[in-house]
Amino acid sequence: MTGKYFSSLVAFSLGLVIWLLSVLLNQTTSLPLIREMSLFAGAAFILVALVQRFQATNWSGTDRLSLAGYTSIATLAAIMLVYGGIPEQWGSARLLFGGAAILGLGATVLIVVPTVPRKILLSLWVIFHFGGMFTSFASIDPPGSQGPFLAKHLWTFVYRPYLSFFYLTNAYHFYSPDPGPPNLLWFAVHYSDGSYMWIKIPTREKGQIGMHYQRVLALPEHSFSQNPRMPFTRSQVAGLRADQYDENNIWENIYDRRIRGSGVRYSARGQYIPLVTDIDVNVQFREPNDTSKKLLAAVANRVLKQAPKREGLSVRSVKIYRVTHQMLTPYELSRGISPFVKQKYWPYFMGEFNTEGEMVNPMDPFLYWYLPIVKVPATYPNHAPRDPQSGLPVFAVNLPAVEPNFELDCLEMHAAGPAKETNR
Amino acid sequence: MKAIFGKLYELIAPAIRGWDHFWFTPMDPTTLATVRIFGALLAFYVHLCYSWDLFGYVGPEAWIDKDLALYVRNDLPVYRYGIDYLEGPVEFTHGNYFWSAYYHVWNPIGIIAVHTAILLSMLLFAAGLWTPYTGLASWMGAMCYVQRATSTVFGLDTMTMIVLLYVQFGPSGAVWSVDRWLLERNARRKGEPLAPVEPSVSANFAVRMLQFHFAFIYFASGTSKLLGTSWWSATAINLVMLNPAFAPIDWPAYYGMLKSLAENRWAWEFFMSFSIVGTLILEISFIFLVWDKRWCWLLVSAATMLHTGIGLIMGLSSFSLMMFVMLISFYPPEVIKTVVSSLMGRKPLMMVGS
Numbered sequence: 001m002t003g004k005y006f007s008s009l010v011a012f013s014l015g016l017v018i019w020l021l022s023v024l025l026n027q028t029t030s031l032p033l034i035r036e037m038s039l040f041a042g043a044a045f046i047l048v049a050l051v052q053r054f055q056a057t058n059w060s061g062t063d064r065l066s067l068a069g070y071t072s073i074a075t076l077a078a079i080m081l082v083y084g085g086i087p088e089q090w091g092s093a094r095l096l097f098g099g100a101a102i103l104g105l106g107a108t109v110l111i112v113v114p115t116v117p118r119k120i121l122l123s124l125w126v127i128f129h130f131g132g133m134f135t136s137f138a139s140i141d142p143p144g145s146q147g148p149f150l151a152k153h154l155w156t157f158v159y160r161p162y163l164s165f166f167y168l169t170n171a172y173h174f175y176s177p178d179p180g181p182p183n184l185l186w187f188a189v190h191y192s193d194g195s196y197m198w199i200k201i202p203t204r205e206k207g208q209i210g211m212h213y214q215r216v217l218a219l220p221e222h223s224f225s226q227n228p229r230m231p232f233t234r235s236q237v238a239g240l241r242a243d244q245y246d247e248n249n250i251w252e253n254i255y256d257r258r259i260r261g262s263g264v265r266y267s268a269r270g271q272y273i274p275l276v277t278d279i280d281v282n283v284q285f286r287e288p289n290d291t292s293k294k295l296l297a298a299v300a301n302r303v304l305k306q307a308p309k310r311e312g313l314s315v316r317s318v319k320i321y322r323v324t325h326q327m328l329t330p331y332e333l334s335r336g337i338s339p340f341v342k343q344k345y346w347p348y349f350m351g352e353f354n355t356e357g358e359m360v361n362p363m364d365p366f367l368y369w370y371l372p373i374v375k376v377p378a379t380y381p382n383h384a385p386r387d388p389q390s391g392l393p394v395f396a397v398n399l400p401a402v403e404p405n406f407e408l409d410c411l412e413m414h415a416a417g418p419a420k421e422t423n424r
Numbered sequence: 425m426k427a428i429f430g431k432l433y434e435l436i437a438p439a440i441r442g443w444d445h446f447w448f449t450p451m452d453p454t455t456l457a458t459v460r461i462f463g464a465l466l467a468f469y470v471h472l473c474y475s476w477d478l479f480g481y482v483g484p485e486a487w488i489d490k491d492l493a494l495y496v497r498n499d500l501p502v503y504r505y506g507i508d509y510l511e512g513p514v515e516f517t518h519g520n521y522f523w524s525a526y527y528h529v530w531n532p533i534g535i536i537a538v539h540t541a542i543l544l545s546m547l548l549f550a551a552g553l554w555t556p557y558t559g560l561a562s563w564m565g566a567m568c569y570v571q572r573a574t575s576t577v578f579g580l581d582t583m584t585m586i587v588l589l590y591v592q593f594g595p596s597g598a599v600w601s602v603d604r605w606l607l608e609r610n611a612r613r614k615g616e617p618l619a620p621v622e623p624s625v626s627a628n629f630a631v632r633m634l635q636f637h638f639a640f641i642y643f644a645s646g647t648s649k650l651l652g653t654s655w656w657s658a659t660a661i662n663l664v665m666l667n668p669a670f671a672p673i674d675w676p677a678y679y680g681m682l683k684s685l686a687e688n689r690w691a692w693e694f695f696m697s698f699s700i701v702g703t704l705i706l707e708i709s710f711i712f713l714v715w716d717k718r719w720c721w722l723l724v725s726a727a728t729m730l731h732t733g734i735g736l737i738m739g740l741s742s743f744s745l746m747m748f749v750m751l752i753s754f755y756p757p758e759v760i761k762t763v764v765s766s767l768m769g770r771k772p773l774m775m776v777g778s
Contacts, residue, residue: 051556091498092523096564119448122629126447130640137644142651149505156504156516164521166589167570170582172644177652179660182669204674211473211742215576217669219487222575291500295575298492305485327666334686339668 008052015045023085068111075104132159183220188319188415223295261365262392266413278396284370300353320350347411371410375401451628453598454757460596463587464550481573482526526572552601563588583746594630634753639711646707670738
């Protein structure tokens, strides 16, 4: 036991000396590696000392005070490091040492106080801790409404730092309110000669690790959060100054571009991408929020860098499609329909990015719009119904297919791009 | 007044005694050690799988590349909801409380070195060597991935972090560990008797935290489902079992089984409705009933069956295994010892009273 007391004292002293050295080195920038190593070496010595000292304690009154002395000095040293010993760029270490200092403070108090107050303090912490879980769970907006005021503000002002530090922010709304269809990311990588190839994630390749599949499957979910509101309409921006909104992103202009897009002939099959009449525009148009736009650009960047090389060609750009894989209904299942028929895939165009990571055409008529993959009558578009205003072909994608028919794959058409001779 | 306080005390005293008994009764650390072994082994496997495409997760050109990662960590605007009735969302700060070595180590050798060190610490923690240190290193190491590769995390990571956090709270290396074996060996060499492992309050506290957290997850998951129309229209399980990204619907046997069921509308509806009712009853009632010994085994068995189903039907086998690890916390130490001793065909070593 005495040996542990002694070794913990030596380790503790060594740790403090190394930390002091680290603080001094922080004043100079000539030895960054030694400075950073000394920070963690000091922490390691102090951790070892505290564990040794903790294991050696007999919990008598004086021994508790001695132990509290260790934890309080370590806490003070950690606070000093946060405010002067850790370089600015080591933000994670600052956060970690800050957390450790708070923990050390709590531990010191718990060591010093007698048993009953210790139990009361621990009980209060348990309530606080699971209060955080409840806040996280309750602050999610219910469908069509807003989460409770108190939970939202408790989350923002009290629990966000605490739960983020411990990665306990999950709200545990598994498969709720409703289990949704899976989403995929498909990339049309374009080469300098105009050709393109598909990269689709995730795929169930043989020999692939299941864990890798699950992680890549999470990517389309985490890289897309829909903008919580539709774009402003002209009447909504009527009272604003011209510099307060983007004329191109007013809903009427977005919709107008979409209609005009249906008047463009696409090279694959030489067809037009029709207007869809039986799906609400709120479902057809899914604009990501600002963070998701940055995430999608980063994903595009990685795909461009990882794209297979082609002899004598360079990669020019990538078109991203977020594809919702609609599920079979029990009726379709009973009829033996495959869940992998192409009509079950609902692609949404998320933009084309060049090798600089910039969006090639922010005015693309189909940007953030649904591109149908449907079976259309063999006579399409000659006898197809027309939009009364524009005269362009329209289509109801949820109607049963009539015979004879052919597959109008607007995804492939859009990926290939418009035909050379275009507008009608 | 004295009478009122006396009455009040009579009312709350049993609750206080119950609370004290629940959280602060010393417990044999065998349950916690079992959670440590399986939890750390699974965490090791989960993080070993990062080795395939490691730079795609945490490298400078990962799915979330360096620039974006630093933007999300340091500069992403954070909004709060309005405090006044007419106030809309207000930007009140920026950045996230993310900490990870992978925000600071960008060169490939450094990344591989950190990754290897983390894997090693997890393996040592599972073995129970230098447990207080390797445990902390394992938790911090796992944090490095979930706080950096935020676009590829899923439920498994949440559960892994919960297990690795609570297992630090108690003496998880007191039994079934290399640490204990080393103590025994040293004692034998010196010819000194080795004190048996005593039950500890911290072991109980750690296990209770894990148990309550698990029960809360079920409660949150169950009650939030009540907001969904598909759970009321008895179609939610369809959406799970027919999900082509998770379910093995490309397996002819699985597809054929579902198709046969769907061909009989009554059979289909009965199966789906009872599955939904069973799921909701289990998830919502768990937190209220599991503390009663009469219900505990039924609920733990039902939860085991639920996660077996999730593992088989949804392909989330690692997630289900981590849920099993959390369920171990509901097994009393005596039961675990009995199971192990019957498996080994002898009385287990290194335990209380052995």
